Amino acid sequence: MTQVLALSGGIGGAKLAVGLQHVLPPGELTVAVNTGDDFEHLGLAISPDIDTMLYTLSGLSNPELGWGRGNESWNFMAEIERLGGENWFRLGDKDLAVHIERTRRLNAGEKLSGITADFARHFGLLGRVVPMTNDLVRTMVITDEGTLDFQHYFVARRCEPVVKGLAYAGAADAQLGPLLQEASQDPSLQAIVICPSNPWLSIAPFLEIPAWRELLHEATAPVIAVSPLVNGQAVKGPTTKIMSELQLEQSSATIARFYEGIIDGFVLDPSEAHIVPEISVATHVTPTLMKTAADKQRLAREVLGFARSFSNL
């Protein structure tokens, strides 16, 4: 059963997902995760946002790095360097297990959704973590240095190139698996939550898939987005740098406009409250910075309370 279907990228979105997982009855959360950042590296199929979500929801993530596994060791990486292999994308020894098992199973013909569900089960999760699609979607960053693969832009080039635009290769033809269709039509569904992820990098890949737009339009549960901005800045990542480079005003008003026609409600930080008059949908103002477990749970509860206010109309 799915009381909440969340759409998320990696680190920022996973924080709210942890809160939602805690406040919902066990197993009632389904998180759909961006796969536009997925890539092949050292011959391995890497799904950075799925792994961040699995690790974060299971309490196995690295709280310092924000990505990868806690208590990680880096012996593999040191040896890859010794062999002259590529070292710009860091793979920890524990982390390697998901990449190798995923690659092996994908090559054996399994679907990413089935593999991810199995990993989630082995990580002890009761809810569901589902790739946004099993089809290949690749976020391409059009920059002043040319069009870059997402990880090349994000990790290898540390988001330094100036972003001129974004493209989501494969999105127009991507399909949704049955797990997502079921979750969105679950009679117990209370809310579809767009987590405070980067709209252009982490949520746009969903929205460029026609079946996702359709799902969001047809869902009877309210669609609530949480702005990732606090004081006009992203907590982490290149959101505001990209907004500036795309000539967009660095405020939650821009985020709300980006989600216009999709969302029923918008949650934003008090530091952004001055833009509420510019927003065409219902808003809920509450602190969105999630530092502690209590922060995450409180925000999750408020998002769910806000969602309930729509069904009470």
Added chain:
Amino acid sequence: MTQVLALSGGIGGAKLAVGLQHVLPPGELTVAVNTGDDFEHLGLAISPDIDTMLYTLSGLSNPELGWGRGNESWNFMAEIERLGGENWFRLGDKDLAVHIERTRRLNAGEKLSGITADFARHFGLLGRVVPMTNDLVRTMVITDEGTLDFQHYFVARRCEPVVKGLAYAGAADAQLGPLLQEASQDPSLQAIVICPSNPWLSIAPFLEIPAWRELLHEATAPVIAVSPLVNGQAVKGPTTKIMSELQLEQSSATIARFYEGIIDGFVLDPSEAHIVPEISVATHVTPTLMKTAADKQRLAREVLGFARSFSNL
């Protein structure tokens, strides 16, 4: 330049190779390594004997296990187990680097010989480590439980099934690369040494390749084999168990007969000296148990001295 061309399997052969590397001028050793034990595991191309040779010659091997890397960590393996992945073949975190890089480069179309040469260079070796062939040869063990892949027999089934015979799939069609042809025709070549490896599991895969038989026949340098038996027993591994199951007398005489027509000289331990009268080629009796670095160097020196005795005839 190659003063010595050695043929070897894994652990036992690598000990003599270390001795040869020490006593020869830097870079004058070429070791051809059995690839009949190679297999694919977790989607990775594993070459156990090549890796044992690289690690042993570079001083990075695990002296306790006899395989894999020293100061190894096992975090990847613990996580593969958590994910329900196969755990019967243990891959350490450091060790993984060669498997992942090799797999990536093979899939990119590189030859195993080029990849191995590059690894040897990165491991600081001055001599050459060369796969016996770049073509696919797979040792199959015909047992009372059916025909098993080598690693399935050796690791998963711990050599327990009774061996009825051996087959070397692909050997008849396998070719030799130019590195091996060059080494065997090097005017400075003093000896071709068959290391004290298991004849049926580690050396037979060479001998089943027609070009290797030809190379050994045509070489002007003497071919010297070192018996792996001490007191009628192998130091490690299933050599004598297999000899018994194949109805072969468990003595160095059987080993010498196995190499008949190929070798010019045979080195054996004093504990096996009683079979010298049965041997049709020149023999050299000297302790072959290699526990210390000094043991390995002394045996290497004696093997080279024995080889020189042929050119002095």
